[in-house]
Amino acid sequence: MTPSPTTSKFGLSPGTLVYVGPEVAKDTTLKLVEYNEKYHEERVVRNLRECRISGEKPYISWLDVDGIHESEVIEAVGQLHHVHPLLLEDIMNTRQKPKIEFYNDTYVFVSLKMLYWRDQEGQLDAEHVSFLLGSNYLISFQEKRTNDIFGPVLDRIKASVGKTRRNGADYLLFSLIDLMVDTYLEILERMSEELEELEGQILAGKHKDPITQLYNLKRQLTLMRKYVWPLRDMLSQGLRENSKLIGKSTFPYFRDVHDHVTNVIESIDSNRELLTGLIDIHYSTLSSRMNSVMKTLTIYSAVFMPLTFIAGIYGMNFNNMPELRQPNGYFYTLGGMGVLAIGLLIYFRRRGWM
C-alpha cells in the first residue's frame, strides 16, 4: 500500500512545486563542501545566493540540501542551476521511484531511496534522496527526518582517507550511492536474522501464529524490492549512456555497485521464496496437529461409546434380565469391557493412529 500523502496533487498544473510526503517541522539546512586533493572546506550556507556553485572552480563543490519540504528553497536552488521544473517536482515528491535522467552534458539527475529498518515495528522506512551531478559539482537532496546520512563519506573527505579526495564529482556520487547500497545489505541481514529465528520456531512447532509475522516480513521485502529493483536498470543505463559527466575510470566502481544491487535483489527474492516455504510448513503443521486432535477424539469416542453402551444395557430396568441375577455377572461384564477396550486400542495402534 502506498502511504497516504499529506497533500494531494490532483488538478494542479503539472510542474507546480508541492511537497508530497510526511510532515516535517525542521528547517532546511544547506551545507557546502569544497575539496580537492590538497584543499578542503566545509560551511553551512545561510544565504540562498551563496548556493550558486559552478563547475569552473579548481575544486569539487558538493552542496548538500538537508530538507526537501520547503518549496521556496528547492525552487531557488533549482533556478540558480537551471534545473527543469519537472525535476524539482521529482526532488520534492518522496513517492517518486528511483530513476536516472541525463540532461545532455549539463547534469545528470539521480534519485534513489535511503532505507532504515525499524526493529521494534519490524518495518522498513524510506527516505527520498536525489542527486544532481554537474561537471565539477554535486548537489544532494535529502529529507530532514533523520540524521545526515552522508556522514561516513564526509568524514572520509575530512580525514583525506580513501580515494574520494583524489577523484572527481562522479566518484563522490559513486561513494554516496555505494554507502546507501551498503545499508541495503545490512538491512537484508537483519531481516534474514529475524527470518532465521522465525524459521527455527516454526520448524520446532513452537510459534502458534507466525502468519502475521511472516506476512509482514514478506510485505517489507516486497517494499524493499520495489525500492531497489529500479537501481539495477539505472546503473546499467548510467554505464551505457555515454555522458562526459561520468568518467571511464569510475566505470569499474559503478559496475561494482551494480553487482551489489544485483546481490541485494537476489537475496530479497530468495528470502521471499523462503517465506513462502515457511508458510507452507506452518500450514502443514496446522494440518497434522488437526489430524492428531481428531485422532485423539476418535479414539476416545471409539473406546468409550461401546463401553458406555454396555453399561447402559445393564442399567435397563427390564424385569427379566437373566445376567443381572448371575452372582458374577458384574465382574464378567467389567472384564469383558476391559477386553473390548484393550482390543480397540490394539486395533488403533495397528492402524497407526497412536
Next chain:
Amino acid sequence: MTPSPTTSKFGLSPGTLVYVGPEVAKDTTLKLVEYNEKYHEERVVRNLRECRISGEKPYISWLDVDGIHESEVIEAVGQLHHVHPLLLEDIMNTRQKPKIEFYNDTYVFVSLKMLYWRDQEGQLDAEHVSFLLGSNYLISFQEKRTNDIFGPVLDRIKASVGKTRRNGADYLLFSLIDLMVDTYLEILERMSEELEELEGQILAGKHKDPITQLYNLKRQLTLMRKYVWPLRDMLSQGLRENSKLIGKSTFPYFRDVHDHVTNVIESIDSNRELLTGLIDIHYSTLSSRMNSVMKTLTIYSAVFMPLTFIAGIYGMNFNNMPELRQPNGYFYTLGGMGVLAIGLLIYFRRRGWM
C-alpha cells in the same frame, strides 16, 4: 467479465458506425474553445458545420464532443476532418481498449479511459475518451454519462493559469491525459484505504467473511490494470514515433505522465499481491479457529466420556455389585472422578491444547 453491450455488431459490414455501450438519454453537446496566449473564446456549437476547425488559424482550437452515442454527429465530425471510418468506429465503441495511432502527420488518434470509483458499490466505472490531435487543434470525445471531465483544464485556460495558454495543442493533450492519470492515482488511494481497513480487520480476526470483499477488490484492480496497462506502451510509442504533431519541448511532460502511469501499474500490482497475502491470512485464521474448535470438542469429550462411563457402570442393575453397598462408595467414586478429570486436564495442558 466484459459488460454486455446494448447492441451486437455481428454480421455487420466492418466500418459500420454503431454505438456500443450503455444506453444514454441525453443529446450530444459540442463545445469549441479557441485560445492563444492573449486570446480566449469558448462557445457551444449548435450547427455541425461550425465544427470544421483547421490548423491554419493563429490560435489553438479545441473541439470537445460530449456524447458518443449519436452516429450521425460522430460521422459528421469525422467527415469534416477526413477521419478514417474505422477510427470513428473506435470512438463510438466504449469497449475499445486504449491505443494510439499515427496517421502520418495529419493527425494522431489517442483513446483511453476516464475512471471513477463508486464507493458504495466498491466498483470501478470507466468512461471512453478519445482524442484527435491535429497540427493546431484537438478534438476530444467523451461519453455523456457524467459531468464534463475536462473542467479543471478548461478553468486553467480560462484563468490563464499554468502553461497551457503558452503552449500548443500537444501540451493541451498532455494536460488532459495528465488530469486523467491523476484520477487514477486518487482511485488507487481510495482502494488502498479500503484495503488497509480490511487488513486491519482481518489481522484482528474481526471480519467474519472477507473473501467476497477481497475478491471484489481484486477484480476491480484487475479491471483497472487492464485499462491502465496499454497506456504505458502508448506513451512510449508516442515518444518514439517521430511525429511533427508532438513537439520536442512537450517530451519531458509526456515522459512525466509515463512515469506516473508506471507508478500506477506498480501500485496496482503490489496491491494485488497484498490481497493475495490477506486471503492467505484469512485462510490461516480459519484453519486455526477450526483447530481451536476441534480442540475444545476433543477436550470436552475426553473429559466427560470416561466420567459418564463410570457413572454408567454404577448405574447398572446387577444384583451383586459390592461397591454399591460400601457406605462411602458414592463419595469415593465422586472423588475418583474429580481426580481423573483434573489429571486429563493437566495432560491436555501439557500437550499444549489448552
Next chain:
Amino acid sequence: MTPSPTTSKFGLSPGTLVYVGPEVAKDTTLKLVEYNEKYHEERVVRNLRECRISGEKPYISWLDVDGIHESEVIEAVGQLHHVHPLLLEDIMNTRQKPKIEFYNDTYVFVSLKMLYWRDQEGQLDAEHVSFLLGSNYLISFQEKRTNDIFGPVLDRIKASVGKTRRNGADYLLFSLIDLMVDTYLEILERMSEELEELEGQILAGKHKDPITQLYNLKRQLTLMRKYVWPLRDMLSQGLRENSKLIGKSTFPYFRDVHDHVTNVIESIDSNRELLTGLIDIHYSTLSSRMNSVMKTLTIYSAVFMPLTFIAGIYGMNFNNMPELRQPNGYFYTLGGMGVLAIGLLIYFRRRGWM
C-alpha cells in the same frame, strides 16, 4: 485433451493426403462466386475441371469448397492451382492449428478455426477453415458438418451492400476472417453470461458443487485460447510480410481484426482469472461452512455432555447417596443443570461461536 482422430497417420510417407477428423457423411459441394463492382454471378460447380480459376479475369473469383474429407477433391483442386502437397495435408487435417504461410507472391495460405458454442453441453466446437488467397481470387475450404458459415458475406456481395464489391480478394479474405472473429466475441459473451450466473450462485452460497462446472468452463476457455492465440501472430505477420497480394489499403482493416483478436484473448485471460477467483471463493465457503458445522457440534457436545454426566451420577445405584433422599434434590439438580447450560451458552456466545 486432443480429440481422438478417426484415422492415424503413423508410418505414412509425409505428404500423403489423409483426412484427419470426425467422420462426415455428406459429399463435398463446390460453389464459385464471381463479382466485381458491376457484375455478380454465383454457381455450384459440378465438374472439377471448372474449378480452375485464375487471377487474370476482370473480376474477383471466390471458390468455396464445402467439405474437406474427400482426398480426391482436395487433390484435384490443389493440382489445378499448383498447391504444395504439404499444404493440402494441412487443409484436410482438422487438428492443424491456425497459421499463415506466404508462397512468394503466388498465393497466401491462411488456416483458422470457426468456433461454435454448444449451449446444452457447455462445450466449444471447432471447425477447420483454410484459405488460399491468389492475386485476384480466393479459395476457401470448410468442413461439411455445419451450415455454410460464410452466409452473411455472401449475402452482402449479392445485395451489393458494404465495401466488399468495391474491393479486391484481400478485402474478401478480411471480411471472412472478420466474420469469424465476430463469432468469437459472441461466444465469449455467452461464456461470460454463464460465468456471471455461476458467480451469483457461488457468492450467494446457493450452488452446492460448482467445481465441475467451473472446471469445464476453464477447459473451454483454455481450448478457445489455443485456437485464438496463434491468430494474433498470424495477423501481425501478415502485416509485416510485404506481400503484393495484400494491398496497403486493406491494412487498416487487418489491423482492426488484430485489435479484436487481442480483445478476445484478453477477455479469455480475465475470465480465466475470474474463474480461479471463484474457485477460491468456493473453497472459502466450504471452509467456513465446515467451521460452522464443527461449532454447532462442539456447542451441542459441550452443553449436553456435562448435563448427561450429572444425570448419570444421580442414576448410580449406590446405597448411600444423600442427595437422592432430599425432597427437593431433583428440582435443585434440574435447576443446576439449567444454570450450567445457560452459563455455557453465554460463554460460547462471548467467544463468538454463536
Next chain:
Amino acid sequence: MTPSPTTSKFGLSPGTLVYVGPEVAKDTTLKLVEYNEKYHEERVVRNLRECRISGEKPYISWLDVDGIHESEVIEAVGQLHHVHPLLLEDIMNTRQKPKIEFYNDTYVFVSLKMLYWRDQEGQLDAEHVSFLLGSNYLISFQEKRTNDIFGPVLDRIKASVGKTRRNGADYLLFSLIDLMVDTYLEILERMSEELEELEGQILAGKHKDPITQLYNLKRQLTLMRKYVWPLRDMLSQGLRENSKLIGKSTFPYFRDVHDHVTNVIESIDSNRELLTGLIDIHYSTLSSRMNSVMKTLTIYSAVFMPLTFIAGIYGMNFNNMPELRQPNGYFYTLGGMGVLAIGLLIYFRRRGWM
C-alpha cells in the same frame, strides 16, 4: 529425477569415451543401405573398415549403427569419418539432451530421443538416437535395447514408396525425424486416453486415491516435455543456419515437422494444465465429502444428545420425582422426545444440512 547411470564420469579427462546408460548385453550391429532412384542395396557390415562411406558416390549411403555401448566401435566409426571426440562422447551418452550442431559444411550432428510408452508401468522410456548428416550420406546411431526403430522408413526405401528414393540424404534425415515425432503424437494420445479415463472417474467421484496416478502422469508429461522441448529450437536453428547440407527443397518438410513438434509441446502443456485442474477437483471432492461426513456426525449428535440427556434425567434415582409417578409420564416423555427429534431434523433441513 535423472536416472542413475551405470558409470560415473567424474575426474576423467574430457573427451574420454565412456558409455553412460543402462547396461546392454547384445553386440553392436552395423547395417549399410545404399540407394538412389534406380538402385538399392542393403547389407550388414561385419568389418569396421567397410564402414567408411563418402559423399562422392552416385547414391545415398545410410550407415545405421545399432548399439552405442561399445566404445571401440563408436571410436572406429568416428575416426573413419573424422568426427570430433566430444561428439562421439555425446553419441554414447544416453543422458545427452537433444541438440543440433553444424560443423561447417562437413557434417551436421543431430541428437534426439525415441520415446516409448510402457502401458503397464505408465512410464515413458527414452532411447538415445544420434545422426551425422554428410553431403551424400547419413550415419545413424541408436541404442540396442529395442527393435530397429527405423523399420518403416527402411521398408519404404525397399518398396520404393514415397519420395525418399527420389531425394537426398537430408530428406532421409527428415523422414527419420518425422517418424520419431509421429510416435510422440501417438504416445500423447495414449496418455490423453488414460487422462480422460481418470477424469471420468474423478468427476464421478469413483476414484478413491487418484493423486498418485495424477502425479505420475504429470511427471511423465514433464519428462516428455524435457525431451521434446529442445527439438523445436533445433529445427528452427536447422532452418536458420545456411548449411549446404540441408537443401532448400526439404525446408517445407522440416517446417512441417517443426509444426508437429509445436503441436506436441502445446498438447503436453494443455494436458498438464488439465492435470492441475483434476487435482483441484479431487481436493474439492475430498473437502465436500468431509463436509458431508461432518454434517452427518453433527446431525446425529444434535438429535441424540438431547434425547439421551432426557432419558438420563428420568433414569435418576431421586426419591421425589413427581413425573415418574404419573401414569402416562413415560408416554408423554416418549412423545416429547419424538417432537424434539422431528423439530431438530426440520431445523437442520432448513439450514440445508440434509
Next chain:
Amino acid sequence: MTPSPTTSKFGLSPGTLVYVGPEVAKDTTLKLVEYNEKYHEERVVRNLRECRISGEKPYISWLDVDGIHESEVIEAVGQLHHVHPLLLEDIMNTRQKPKIEFYNDTYVFVSLKMLYWRDQEGQLDAEHVSFLLGSNYLISFQEKRTNDIFGPVLDRIKASVGKTRRNGADYLLFSLIDLMVDTYLEILERMSEELEELEGQILAGKHKDPITQLYNLKRQLTLMRKYVWPLRDMLSQGLRENSKLIGKSTFPYFRDVHDHVTNVIESIDSNRELLTGLIDIHYSTLSSRMNSVMKTLTIYSAVFMPLTFIAGIYGMNFNNMPELRQPNGYFYTLGGMGVLAIGLLIYFRRRGWM
C-alpha cells in the same frame, strides 16, 4: 538466507581489501606448476616475490593460491600482476556470485563456486574459487577450508594423461571448470537419490512428517541454482567475447561445459518441480487420512448414539413402563438394537464410508 559474515564492510572506502567469509585458521599455501608437452615442474612458493609469473616463458605457469583470508598475500599477488583492486576484493569476498570479466587482452577474471554435499546435515557447502587467465598463465584462488580441489587435474598433468599437457592455459582453465561442473552433477545425483527415497516413503504413506525434509531439500536446490545459474551466462559470454586469451580450438570444450551446466540447471528445476508434487501428495495423504479418521468417528457415533439412547429409555424409572414387564422385553430390545446396528452399518457401506 545469506550466511552472516564474519566482518561487515559497511562504511569502508570501496576497494578496501577485507576478507568476508567464515574464519579460517590455516595459512595460505602457494603452489607453482610449470609445464609444457615435454617439461613439468611443481613447487611450493615460500617467497611472495617468486610468485611473479609472466606469459613470456615457453611453458604454461599455473599459480594456485590456497587460502584467500590473508589480505596481504592477495594484495601482493595482485600487485605483482597488476590486478584491479576491485577484483582483489571479489577474490576475497566468498559471497561474491559467479562472474566473468574481460580486462582487454591482459587477463580474464573468472569466479565460481566449488560445491560439496554434506550428507549428514543434508546441506550444500560452497567454496569460493577465482581464476585469472593470462596469455600463458593461470592463477587460481581457493579457500583453505577443504583439501585441494584441483587434485585430479594436477595428477593428470603429472602423469601426462589427457590433452592438458598438449594445450594452453585456456584449456587448463577449461579442465578446472569442467572438474567443478562434474561435482555439480554428482551432488545432484545424491540429492536425487535422497528425493527418490523420500518419494518412495511418501507414496507408501510411511513418512509421518516429510515436510521439513522436503523443505530443506528445496532450499538446497534453490541455493545450488543460485550458484550454478550465472555460470551459463558466463560461459556464453566467454564464447561471445572475442578475447585472444581463449583460443578457438578450446571453444568446443567450453561449449561442452556450457551444455553440462544447462543440464545441471534443468535437473535442478525438474527436481524442484518434483518436490512441489511430493508436497501436494503429502497434503492429499493428510487430507484423506483425516477423512478416514472422521468417517470412523462418525460411524461409531452413528451406531452407538441411537443404541445408547434406547438403553437410556429403558433405564428410566417411570412407574408405568409396560415394556419392562414383558417377559421377553429385554431380548426383543437387544434384538432390535442388533437389527438397527446392522442396518446402519449396511447404510454406511452403501454410502461408501466403509
